[in-house]
Amino acid sequence: MKKFLKKLNDFSRNEIVCMLALVASLSYAMYYIDIEDPLKYSLSEIGRSNWALFIVWSLLSGVAILLNVHRLYERTGYSAKLGKAFLYSGLAFLVLTFLNMSKNPMYWYYIHVATAILFAVLSFGSIALCLVYMSNRLKAYLYVTVILFALLLIDIIFLIIYKQMALFESIPLVLCYIVLFFTNFTQTFDPKVNFGKK
Numbered sequence: 410m411k412k413f414l415k416k417l418n419d420f421s422r423n424e425i426v427c428m429l430a431l432v433a434s435l436s437y438a439m440y441y442i443d444i445e446d447p448l449k450y451s452l453s454e455i456g457r458s459n460w461a462l463f464i465v466w467s468l469l470s471g472v473a474i475l476l477n478v479h480r481l482y483e484r485t486g487y488s489a490k491l492g493k494a495f496l497y498s499g500l501a502f503l504v505l506t507f508l509n510m511s512k513n514p515m516y517w518y519y520i521h522v523a524t525a526i527l528f529a530v531l532s533f534g535s536i537a538l539c540l541v542y543m544s545n546r547l548k549a550y551l552y553v554t555v556i557l558f559a560l561l562l563i564d565i566i567f568l569i570i571y572k573q574m575a576l577f578e579s580i581p582l583v584l585c586y587i588v589l590f591f592t593n594f595t596q597t598f599d600p601k602v603n604f605g606k607k
Contacts, residue, residue, distance in 0.1 A: 422483060427476045428594060434473035435586050438579055441466045447575035453521065455575060457510050467507045470582060471500050477589040478535050484593060485600055487539040495538065499531030529581060533561070536585055540592075549597050557588055 420426060441462060445455045456463025478496050482488065505524040511517040540557070543550035564580045571577065592598040 421476055422480055424480075424594065427480045428590075430469075430473040430476045431586050431590060434469040435583065437466060437469050438582065442575040442579050445575070447579070450575055452575045452578045453506075453510065453525065456507070457512070460507075460510060463510070464507050467503055471503050473586065474532050474535075475500060477586075477593055478532075478539075480593050481536070481539055481589060484598075485539055485543050487542050489538065489542070492535050492538045495531045496535035499528050499535060502528040502531065533581060533585060536588065540588070543600070547598070547600065547603055549603070550592070553588055553591065553598075557584055560584055 441455065442452070444459055444462065452463075452466075456466070475496070478492075482492065502524045506521060506528055509517055509521045509524070511521070537554070537557075540550055540554040544554050545551075561581055561584065564577055564584075567577045568574070596602045
């Protein structure tokens with residue numbers, strides 16, 4: 410059993426597996442938001458008419474985040490329990506989000522919105538905590554952290570102005586995928602290669 414778990418762990422940290430998870434999730438996300446007008450409908454509203462496709466979007470997103478955040482933690486040596494607590498809690502809220510797609514009665518809709526927001530905030534938090542941790546060690550992490558926070562702030566402003574739109578709802582996930590790609594698969598963000606560089 411221990412050997413199986415070790416092999417499974419090694420497989421889940423494999424560079425190719427993690428990269429394929431990102432590419433598959435991003436590709437599907439681009440397909441999913443184009444099912445309906447992304448400037449008119451939210452991700453959830455698209456999902457209410459295409460529940461099976463929304464589940465696929467959720468599963469691909471969850472797996473991509475899980476694998477790549479684990480790889481990020483291992484690569485950077487980030488081991489704080491808070492990061493993993495954010496990650497697992499966020500993924501749990503993602504499951505609750507796609508299990509509850511109802512708009513009636515209204516309180517179920519509010520619960521759906523709350524779990525979706527918690528998934529987004531906690532998943533982002535699991536990445537942000539590591540980025541902030543690494544910002545004191547490598548300038549590359551400091552730059553990407555500042556850029557990520559600035560772009561997310563702009564996106565939040567657009568979401569407030571234009572309310573729920575699949576396009577603006579997807580941007581934070583896409584930005585996180587881009588950050589995870591650079592931090593997980595390039596030498597610029599590899600602490601072993603750049604240790605001690607400011």
